[in-house]
Amino acid sequence: HQKEYEYDILLVRVNGKLQELHKQVKDCELSFVTARDKPGMSAYQRSASLMMLKAFYSVAGAGNVEKLMIDFSIGRGFFVEARGNFVLNQEFLDAVKAKMREYVERKIPIMKRSVSTDDAIDLFEKLGMYDKARLFRYRMVSRVNIYSIENFEDYFYGYMVKSTGYIKYFDLQLYDDGFVLLLPSRKNPKELSA
Secondary structure, three states, X not given: OHHHOOOOEEEXXXXXXXXXXXXXXXXXXEEEEEOOOHHHHHHHHHHHHHHHHHHHHHHHOHHHEEEEEEEEEEOOXXXXXXXEOOOOOHHHHHHHHHHHHHHHHHOOEEEEEEEEHHHHHHHHHHOXXXXXXXXXXXXXXXXXXXXXXXXEEEEOOOOOOOEHHHOOOOEEEEEOOEEEEXXXXXXXXXXXXX
């Protein structure tokens, strides 16, 4: 059905219920969600954030990252706070961006698995993500969704796109004491604007 749409299909509604594209279905009513739709753009933003985190840890070296946190939205992107044993400059960000482009070209599947809250706490403590481990200690739900790109895992609330191949439009720019992950808007899903 992609040829019928100007923008990439990112999610699907199956009998009115939003789902990710990796699900198999039969005998149902389908409607497709693109980046022009709010749920589609949200999935794009989450997926781009996960891909950026994986690329950042890859370039910096996981042991060199003390803190890497997407703090808040700013303009058409997200402000990211980064601290550790690396020099955060445009050259470093260009290396992260090149790694992200590599992931886009490779079209790596974005996988989801449901784990118990206790297993999520153990996972994030092993990964050195102590803030997330603390967060899950106070969660009332018994299971959480963990998303991964290859061997990099993180928690996100909400749906993701099927693979890194869908995340074509992004940029990284230094800003204040961190950087901004720039992403397109629903109005122009194939363009970046500051």
